[in-house]
Amino acid sequence: MENRNFHQTWFLTRFSLKRDWLKLALWSVTLIVLFAAVAAKFTTIYDTQASIDEIVKTLKSPSMVSLFGKLSGSAPYSTADVFAGEMTVFMAMMAAIMNFSIIIKNTRGEEDSGLLEIIQSHSVGKLSNLSSSLIELFIINLLIGFFYALGLQFANLTGTDTNGNFLLGLGLGAAGFMFATIAAFLSQLVDNSRSATILSYIVFGIMYIARMSTDVSNPKATWFIPFGWVEKFSTYQENNWLPVVLMLGLSLILSIAALWINDHRDIGSGIIATRPGRAKASAFLRGPLSLFWRLHRTTIIVWVIGLLILGFTYGSIFNTIGDILKTNPAMEKLIGATAVHKANILIIKHFVAILMIVFGVLALFPGIQIINYLKSGESKGYLELIHSKPVSRDYLFTSVLVLGILTSLIALFAGMLGLQLGGASVMKHPVAMSVFLHGFYAYISPVLIILALSACIVGWLPKFAVFGYLYTGFALFVGYFGKLIDLPKWVAKITPFGYIPNVPVRKLDMGTMWWQLGIALTLIIIGYIGYHIRDLKSAN
Amino acid sequence: MMNQNNNAILHIDHLQKNFGKFQALKNVTFDVYPGEVFGFIGPNGAGKSTTIRTLLGILRASGGTATLFGKDVYKDSVSIHKRLAYVPGDVYLWPNLTGGEIIDLFLKLGNTKHNRKTDMMIKRFQLDPTKKARTYSKGNRQKVALIAAFSTDADFYIFDEPTSGLDPLNEEIFQQSVMELKKEGKAVLLSSHILSEVEKMCDRIGIIRSGEIVETGSLSDMRHLTRTVIEFQTMQPTTELQTLQGVHNVTVGTNGLTTFSVDSDQMSYVMGYLASKQIVSLQSTPPTLEDLFMRYYSSNEGR
Structure with a gap:
């Protein structure tokens, strides 16, 4: 503590924990409850060996491996094995989102807002803020991991053992901390929190895609991907602690690297510096719509290209998924080549039906972000000068709405296009684009409902703007997991996606589409009214 | 209007x-x-x-x-x-x-x-x-x-x-x-x-x-609402000054100069009083916006 670089680190850690307690509590409780609740539920769903064998067969199919990671070990499988197989990758993804948002906010974010400068002006070490943020997240991840382990102990699934419970729990905690250090390191490279967030998610996306393709093609190669380490726990089988050691080792290296860069740079700067730009606005930048496009340009491009790549990667495993001959070589003789092809296509369609919710939700995020800009830009004070110009509120509202809707739809379309192209790159008889377009058309109305809901909230209750994300996240959870954890049917009906089941296996229902569009339109109109009459907040 | x-x-x-x-x-x-x-x-x-x-x-x-x-x-x-x-x-x-x-x-x-x-x-x-x-x-x-x-x-x-x-x-x-x-x-x-x-x-x-x-x-409209600060010296003592209407903050300096502030509407009366005590020197500072500002804000009773 005498070291001047780390002076007051503990004090800042305690301070951060106190300042962030609500956020940390919400995240921890949500994750722990989710994890434990699913575990508890599993005891009732997969109680017979027959039901376990059934789900194992599903989980071993390439499509499921691409979504949930490779199920480790060998038969006979127990309920606990199924649980670990289904939940590990998903919980690690959740951990990444949580850790990214908190660490970037507490390091780069504090630097952007100038708060760090005030803190640094006191008797505080140069590296104290970064190190205290890392310690804060270490503590939180450790606690979450510990509670995961406890939850598993209490759920007492068939086939668990204490070693495995703690391995899975603490392993997921370690993964969370590893993501925190990745983001902390990347935050040192760029000079603002927005770029840090984008960069972190790009790295995460690359790891996700790499993990997915190695899982399907060559599981050993997954060892080279930090995100893939969580799949290597082999929980309840070999109970391998090596991945945890690797994760902590990488975390340590990244922490040291981040601290080193932080020590060698000036406050507010990064390795990749912001360059000067143009002295005059381009002819294109001329009004709210072009301004909002300009502000979200990078985000939009990253999401659209990201979804295209994700789609392509999923598409490129279609040949593995849609090949029933692999598992059943006698099939061709039995039903003939055409029938086999049809059956293959059907399997792929079923896979696409599961993917639809993933693409739908991912496409929604940038759209919601753009619509919520009316709130975030307002509370940060960016819009105050716009409000003093001859630009009507209706026009502003329309601008974000149009841009948000276009972004979500284009991102969704990019995902579908990626799937088709990915499939075409590996299959002799690729799935026609029309199949994916069916999925796209069917998803337009639920996507619009959620965007309209966000617009409505921004219009009336900007304080609750985050609800759009939560609702979307909920839709993802239900769509992704709903069948696996046997959620009651009405739960799916809480989100608009619940009314569009199994597209593109089933055709789009025009009636559903019309009433959903009607709801979306109503919400938008209500939002317009709210935004028209409410007071606009200011930064101070 | x-x-x-x-x-x-x-x-x-x-x-x-x-x-x-x-x-x-x-x-x-x-x-x-x-x-x-x-x-x-x-x-x-x-x-x-x-x-x-x-x-x-x-x-x-x-x-x-x-x-x-x-x-x-x-x-x-x-x-x-x-x-x-x-x-x-x-x-x-x-x-x-x-x-x-x-x-x-x-x-x-x-x-x-x-x-x-x-x-x-x-x-x-x-x-x-x-x-x-x-x-x-x-x-x-x-x-x-x-x-x-x-x-x-x-x-x-x-x-x-x-x-x-x-x-x-x-x-x-x-x-x-x-x-x-x-x-x-x-x-x-x-x-x-x-x-x-x-x-x-x-x-x-x-x-x-x-x-x-x-x-x-x-x-200038507002100046009448304000107080002028006056610094003076007289031959005869001005013991009653403090008791006069509209006079505030009387302080006697070590150099024999007395400073006080006076409401603008009481100015002529107070000047008459000082003149009767044989003025040796007198300096007045016009009210500034700052005085006005302070007067409205520092006191709760306002004017």
């Missing part, structure tokens, strides 16, 4: 604004005329920015009326804003856009374009327009908003504490630029804490306290 109302650019009558139960504006009433700089002063939290935001149609008034160019500030905000320029106290700019881009965007939003005056203003304020807004200091961010406002051909200008981040040199440039607007017959509403600035530039002043306008008028 009716006549005056008719040619006022800004007319505010009993404006009220509540945030929940909190009454941010209780009674705000004043007018601003063409070719005048109206100083809007008051302590922090008195309601200056709330008033301005209501005038901009960002907030909706809970009561009273406010019109700009004869139009309702909320309902007709878009057409009003065509002839209005505004600089907020805290300027927040999009971090990833350059100053130059933001200036041009603001001009385009106001249906004008980057013009000769824009270049002149950029030069005058010595702003580097190629830098991204995230690298600007507070003063530089204010310059961006000021340059955009000054190169807009508006009829009404609102400045909300615009010089709080500027250095004295740029403050001077700001004052000079406002004076040019005044010469062109534009109306300016200037909210400020820098009383010397207000004193120097403003034709009339409105003082707001706890959501109420407590005084409006020209500085």
Whole structure:
């Protein structure tokens, strides 16, 4: 503590924990409850060996491996094995989102807002803020991991053992901390929190895609991907602690690297510096719509290209998924080549039906972000000068709405296009684009409902703007997991996606589409009214 | 009075604004005329920015009326804003856009374009327009908003504490630029804490306290409400001075000089008293805006 670089680190850690307690509590409780609740539920769903064998067969199919990671070990499988197989990758993804948002906010974010400068002006070490943020997240991840382990102990699934419970729990905690250090390191490279967030998610996306393709093609190669380490726990089988050691080792290296860069740079700067730009606005930048496009340009491009790549990667495993001959070589003789092809296509369609919710939700995020800009830009004070110009509120509202809707739809379309192209790159008889377009058309109305809901909230209750994300996240959870954890049917009906089941296996229902569009339109109109009459907040 | 109302650019009558139960504006009433700089002063939290935001149609008034160019500030905000320029106290700019881009965007939003005056203003304020807004200091961010406002051909200008981040040199440039607007017959509403600035530039002043306008008028109109500070020496002792009506803060200095302040309306009586004691030396300091300001704010009883 005498070291001047780390002076007051503990004090800042305690301070951060106190300042962030609500956020940390919400995240921890949500994750722990989710994890434990699913575990508890599993005891009732997969109680017979027959039901376990059934789900194992599903989980071993390439499509499921691409979504949930490779199920480790060998038969006979127990309920606990199924649980670990289904939940590990998903919980690690959740951990990444949580850790990214908190660490970037507490390091780069504090630097952007100038708060760090005030803190640094006191008797505080140069590296104290970064190190205290890392310690804060270490503590939180450790606690979450510990509670995961406890939850598993209490759920007492068939086939668990204490070693495995703690391995899975603490392993997921370690993964969370590893993501925190990745983001902390990347935050040192760029000079603002927005770029840090984008960069972190790009790295995460690359790891996700790499993990997915190695899982399907060559599981050993997954060892080279930090995100893939969580799949290597082999929980309840070999109970391998090596991945945890690797994760902590990488975390340590990244922490040291981040601290080193932080020590060698000036406050507010990064390795990749912001360059000067143009002295005059381009002819294109001329009004709210072009301004909002300009502000979200990078985000939009990253999401659209990201979804295209994700789609392509999923598409490129279609040949593995849609090949029933692999598992059943006698099939061709039995039903003939055409029938086999049809059956293959059907399997792929079923896979696409599961993917639809993933693409739908991912496409929604940038759209919601753009619509919520009316709130975030307002509370940060960016819009105050716009409000003093001859630009009507209706026009502003329309601008974000149009841009948000276009972004979500284009991102969704990019995902579908990626799937088709990915499939075409590996299959002799690729799935026609029309199949994916069916999925796209069917998803337009639920996507619009959620965007309209966000617009409505921004219009009336900007304080609750985050609800759009939560609702979307909920839709993802239900769509992704709903069948696996046997959620009651009405739960799916809480989100608009619940009314569009199994597209593109089933055709789009025009009636559903019309009433959903009607709801979306109503919400938008209500939002317009709210935004028209409410007071606009200011930064101070 | 009716006549005056008719040619006022800004007319505010009993404006009220509540945030929940909190009454941010209780009674705000004043007018601003063409070719005048109206100083809007008051302590922090008195309601200056709330008033301005209501005038901009960002907030909706809970009561009273406010019109700009004869139009309702909320309902007709878009057409009003065509002839209005505004600089907020805290300027927040999009971090990833350059100053130059933001200036041009603001001009385009106001249906004008980057013009000769824009270049002149950029030069005058010595702003580097190629830098991204995230690298600007507070003063530089204010310059961006000021340059955009000054190169807009508006009829009404609102400045909300615009010089709080500027250095004295740029403050001077700001004052000079406002004076040019005044010469062109534009109306300016200037909210400020820098009383010397207000004193120097403003034709009339409105003082707001706890959501109420407590005084409006020209500085000279207001002087009668203030106290003059007098420093004097007399042959005979002035023991009764303290007891005289309108006399405050009598202090006897070590050098034999006595200082006190006197209400303007009691001036002649007190002078008569001092003269009767054979004045040796006398120096009077005219009331400054600061005295006025202090008098309204420091005491709870007001006037």
